[in-house]
Amino acid sequence: MVKRYLKKQIDVDAGLEVGSSSPQVVAVVSSVIQDIRTNQDAAVRKYSEKFDKWSPASFKLSEAEINAAIAACPAQTIRDIEQVQRNVAKFAKCQRASLTDFEIETEPGVLLGQKNVPINSVGCYIPGGRYPLLASAHMTILTAKIAGVPNVIGCTPPIEGKIPNATVAAMHMAGADQIFVLGGVQAVAAMAVGTETIDKVDFLAGPGNAFVAEAKRQLYGQVGIDLFAGPTEVLIVADDSARPLTVATDLISQAEHGPDTPAVLITTSERVAKESMAKVEELLAGGLSTAAVASVAWRDWGTVVVVDDLDEAYTLADEYASEHVQILTKRPREALDKMRNYGALFLGERTCVSYGDKVIGTNHVLPTRKASRYTGGLWVGKYLRTVTYQEVVRDEASGQLGRLCGRAARAENFEGHARSGDLRANLFLKDSFDWIK
Structure with a gap:
């Protein structure tokens, strides 16, 4: 493959390990988690005061506080939340319907079944910080409720010392059973280990900064997580x-997320590449309110590659295994057959990544750092445990399985297992064994 880099991110060849964090982040997170394990609510309050300057009488919002937050939102904001949540709910319900329970009879009298059982309790983290990501409430809380999770706790940080009204409204409308205005590692750790006032959950979901991501990594195993x-x-x-304007606009739309956001263009046209790069610089210099962040991301992590044909473009894109892949070609649906590694695919100029982030209905919690090679993003199925059951209802079937189990277990030197099989062969086929008196 011939690749011509017109722009190259600072460490395009270094590769990033999924779930990795800097030693400083690892140490800070480990210390906070251990403190919260030991000192519970007192530690939670200490870190909320330290990191967020936030120490209300109760981090949990009352019904009156939730209603006040909703009332403080513009009516159009509430209508928009309702519309987006309808979109998310429609897609999530179709996903749930695709997961069916079943029971089959593999042999006469041998019944095997599968059930999809919701997780009992889920904690959803809704980021604040630079941007109040109220859309994450739809993606995490609403999807969990559609999966059938009976208890969903939502945590979101304060913004400049205040309750983030629109985020709280979205969390409540999505179906959160409890809402806490609490951010960062202290929120994630409190939900995972449980405190005097915050119930322990079985699963954590939702995006966050490097500290939140590292907290989820360290807590994985004690609780489940959606993804690294x-x-x-x-x-x-x-x-x-x-169109170079479309390319540039859509690259910047994601670069504004943070100064370390990779934004990559792979194109078969050197003209499109050069004109798109020029448009990016023009737009960044043109008064964009988030230009300070987006400019750093583009400077350090922007990449533009020219390849000979679209097959090479798709092959290279699969190597990147990016979170969001947007296809701006004459026949965008070709990518459905040509590509395999992506968190989400956005086909054609009418479809932009921002739609997926905010409004279209698919989930925006997606794999990054090449994790799309082995996992997809957050969806209804993440909140379900696929469990199996079995029942043997005929004597002959149980006896025959007993004989098979005895032989198979002894081949592995598992005498106890073998005897469980022997007993059924004895009970139902009248086989005799020296160990059965």
């Missing part, structure tokens, strides 16, 4: 039909 997440990523595959 790094900075937002965008990759655009374009041919000579792509």
Whole structure:
């Protein structure tokens, strides 16, 4: 493959390990988690005061506080939340319907079944910080409720010392059973280990900064998690039909997430590449309110590659295995057959990554740092445990399985297992064994 880099991110060849964090982040998170394990609510309050300057009488919002937050939102904001949640709910319900329970009779009298059982308790983290990501409430809380999770706790940080009204409204409307205005590692750790006032959950979901991601990594095993997440990523595959303005606008739309956001363009057209790069610089200099962040991301992590044909473009895109892959070509649906590694695919100029982030209905909690090679993003199925059951209802079937089990277990030197099989062969087929008196 011939690749011509017109722009290259600072460490394009270094590779990033999924779930990795800097030693400083690891140490800070480990210390906070251990303190919360030991000192519970007192430690939670200490870190909330330290990191967020936030120490209300109760981190949990009362019904009156939730209603006040909703009332403080513009009516149009509430209508928009309702519309987006309808979109998310519609897609999530179809996902749930695709997961069916079943029971089959594999042999006469041998019944095997599968059930999809919701997780009992889920903690959802809704980021604040630079941006109040109220859309994450739809993606995490609403999806969990549609999966049938009976208890969903939502945590979101204060913003400049205040309750984030729109985020709280979205969390409540999504179906959160309890809402806490609490951020960072202290929120994630409190939900995972449980404190005097915050119930322990079985599963954590939702995006967050490097500290939140590291907390989830360290807590994984004690609780389940949706996925290991790094900075937002965008990759655009374009041919000579792509509009440079569209390419540039959509690259910047993701670069504004953070200064370490990779934004990659792979194109078969050197003209599109050069004009898109020029448009990016023009837009960043043109008064964009988030230009300070997006400019750093583009400077350090922007990449533009020219390849000979679209097959090479798709092959290279699969190597990146990006979180968001946008296809700006004459025949965008070709990517469905040509590509395999991506968190989510956005086909054609009418479809942008921002739709997936905010409004279209698919989930925006997606794998980063090449994790799309082995996992997809958050969806209804993440909140379900697929469990099996078995029942043998005929004597003959149980006896025959007993004989098979005895032989199979003894081949592995598991005498106890073998005797469980022997007993059924004895009970139902009248086989005799020296150990059965």
